[in-house]
Amino acid sequence: MRVLDWKVRGFRLVDLVALGLLIVLMLGVYLAKTLAGRERGEIARVEKQISQERQRVRLLEAEVAHLEAPARIERLSVDYLGMAPPVAAREIAPQALAEHAVEEPPKRKETTP
Amino acid sequence: MSSEPLGYDAPPRWGWIASPMWAIEQAYGRARNKDAAVDHARVRIFFVLAIFFAAFAFLAFGATRAALFSDAGDRGAYKPLYDTARADLVDRNGRLLAADLLHYGLYVDPREIWNADEIRKALRTELPQIEAHRLERALAGKKRAYVLGSLTPAVRNRVNALGLPGVTFEPEEHRAYPLGATAAHVIGFADPAGVGLAGAERAFNDEIRARSDSGKPVALSIDLRIQGALEDELERAAIKHQVKGAVGIVTNVQTGEILGLASYPDFDPNDPGASSADAQVNRAGSTVFEMGSTFKAFTVAAGLDAGVATPQSRFDATKPFKLGYRTIHDYHAARKVLTLVEVFQHSSNIGTAKLGVALGPERLRHYFDVLGLTKPAKVELVESARPLTPKVWNEDAVASTSFGHGINVTPLALSRAMGALLNGGRTIPLTLLKRDPGYRPDGVQALSPQTSQQMLYMMRANVTGGSGGSADAPGLRVGGKTGTGEKYDPSIRGYSHSKQVSSFAAVFPTSGAPSDTRYFVLILMDEPKPTKDTYGYSTGGWTAAPAAGRTIDRIAPFLGVARDMTPFDPFASPETAKVEDGR
Structure with missing residues (x-):
């Protein structure tokens, strides 16, 4: 008996297999589209969130730039901290620090006789 | 199945597909012989199923591909929404x-x-x-x-x-x-x-x-730290001297980069309409000034480069110099014979005019041309204005322009030309764009490197023993030239003695080879008023030079210029005593 002639409860096996494959494929397409749609929705949500975060970051960057504006920092440091540009005599290069370091002589412990 | 003879002579390479197809045909043939009507329906069902199968296989492939390899979410970089978008x-x-x-x-x-x-x-x-x-x-x-x-x-x-x-x-x-x-x-x-x-x-x-x-x-190209210090010092000086306007510029003379540029008064670009049109004017690029004695640096450089004079050449400044219908006086007459260094230090109009005459109109004009003083400053800003230059270059023009009168240039043009005096003699374009380290732009060799070296020494000498003493910053080897130009007053149809443009063109450090990295600083004040501590003077040495010195003192650490306390005064002599008027 040929394979194509095999029957199950009056239905040819080849037709049943083809129908099963078709159902699997339909289900596959449905699932793929559904999952893809869900993923797209998730991606869109994350993208929107990224965009909003980027906007927030840019706003914060602009705010930082505003807060760090030289004129503002200088005004605050003068008004509240009494600071001023250092004079040349108070500047020292890192490599010259050793020359200016004053070594304190070790203190002697005074002992009573 | 493969042992059965085929119904037609198929080529051997098609045997793998021809055999099963032939078997299907035979199967349907046998079935048709048994029950043809039923088989017709089965064949139709089979083909319908096959077509649906193919269609859904295609859709499944497309859907899977779309799901797995879609570029959705692959836009990592921020993309502005509208065509009006601009980069930071x-x-x-x-x-x-x-x-x-x-x-x-x-x-x-x-x-x-x-x-x-x-x-x-x-x-x-x-x-x-x-x-x-x-x-x-x-x-x-x-x-x-x-x-x-x-x-x-x-x-x-x-x-x-x-x-x-x-x-x-x-x-x-x-x-x-x-x-x-x-x-x-x-x-x-x-x-x-x-x-x-x-x-x-x-x-x-x-x-x-x-x-x-x-x-x-x-x-x-600007450095915000330098910009901040420059603006602060400029504003402080501008308020102190109640100026009409002021300009501050810091450039790298080897690259032409503008590291700081300030124009006073300023405005808020977030709401430019709230400021006056005057405040929005960029005086560094769009306003021309008669610079006065700052221009003597160009005449002296031209004289040295053309071989007309050496730093020790002597000029008789004992009496006013008559040239055509004009008589040229010194603002603070030394009334003696001066070397070229002393002419520069005392800012002698007589000495400079005599040097200009020795050069002649053609050569002086040539040097002004190659230094870029007769054209708008080469810089990206569209605000760069044209200079006002003499229509005819004759002896009268020489007499005026040699010490900075009769020629109006923008502070940016002055900065560019000064850069050539201090960088080995190359006139290079200024730029507002950041350049890579080691960048050296193409330029015109306007002066010899030797002339440039001499100018560095002369400018240093002007600070250590001349009119620019108040610009000195400890250890930074500052050089410079003061300038005070009287402004033309239309109401009196002549130059006003009370309205001046006072400036100081500074360079640091002056030590090292001409090709070394160094920085140019210009402070210019339009109509500064004298104060008590300037003893009634409003000249460049009293108003602009101190601001330039303070600016240099503050920006040197940002530029990596170390202080060097080694004395540097190659032209020091008893005759080069510091002049008091600061002109």
Whole structure:
């Protein structure tokens, strides 16, 4: 008996297999589209969130730039901290620090006789 | 199955498909012989199933491919929403100067409003800046209308919280300048349509717009730390001397990069309309001045380069110099024979005019040409103005221009020409764009490196023993030339003795080879007033030089210029005593 002639409860096996494959494929397409749609929705949500975060970051960057504006920092440091540009005599290069370091002589412990 | 003979002579390479097809044909043939009607229906069902199978296989493949290999979410870089988008502007260290930020536009739809008075009252209370006529027109209209733009997210949230019907918002990009007035003339500003109107925003408009897609900023040459110190010192001096205007410029003479540029008064580019037109003028590039004695540096350099004089050449300044119908005097007459170094230190008009005459009109003009003083300053700013130069270059023009009269140039043009005197003799373009380390632009060899070296020494000598003493900063080997030009007053049809342009053109460090990296600093004040501590003087040495010295003192650490306390005074002699007037 040929394979194509095999029957199950009056239905040819080849037709049943083809129908099963078709159902699997339909289900596959449905699932793929559904999952893809869900993923797209998730991606869109994350993208929107990224965009909003980027906007927030840019706003914060602009705010930082505003807060760090030289004129503002200088005004605050003068008004509240009494600071001023250092004079040349108070500047020292890192490599010259050793020359200016004053070594304190070790203190002697005074002992009573 | 394969042992059965085929019904036709198929080529051997098609045997793998021909055999099963032939077997199917035979199977249907046998079935047809048994029950033909049933088999016809089965064949149809089989083919329908096969077609559906193929169609769904194709769809499954497409759907899987779309799900697995879609480019959704693959847009990592921020992409502005609108065509008006502009890239960020940053300083040379990447600090933000200008950026497009998300703002909101307010719209009113009268079709959704049933109580216009309530909306009017609420909006005008919350947004006092709203234009009344625009709001009225929107409320009286028949469709949704734009009312107000550039609203921050915080303001939008505040208005949204009122729950006003018919009031909605749309996102829009808005150019913001977070530093306010800092570096306003360098940065400039752009209009709401995203077109640069002034400063770097206009100069690099195309590049800024092109880069908005990539998200890469445009890096300017300025250093915000230097800019801040320069603006602070300039403003302090400007307020002290109650000037009409002032300019400060810091450049790298080897690269032409502008590290700081300030024009006083300034303005806020976030709202340029709130400032006067005068405040928006970039005096560094768009205003020409008669610089006065600062120009003597060019005449002296030309004399040295042409071989007409050496630093020790002597000039008789014992009496005024008559040239044609003019008699040239020294502001503070030394009344003695001066070496060229002393002419420079005493800022002697007589000595400089005599050097100019020795050079002759043609040669002096040639040097002014190659130094770029007879053309607009080569820099990206469109504000760069044309100079006013003598129509005829004769002896009279020589007499005037040799010490900075009869020729008006912009501070940027002066800075560019001074750079050539101090960088080995190359006239190079100035730039507002950050350049790579080691960058050396193409330029015109206007002077010999030897002349440049001599000018460095002369300018140092002018600070250690001349009119620029108040610009000295400990250990930074500052050199410079003072300048005081009387302004032409149309009301008296002549030069005013009370209205002056005072300046100081400084360089540091003057030590090292001409090709070494060094920096030029210009401080210029328009109509400064004398103060008690300047003993009634308002000349460059008393007004601009101290500001230049303080600026150099503050910016040197940012530029990596170390202090060197080694004495440096190659031309020191008893005759080069410090002059008192500072002219």
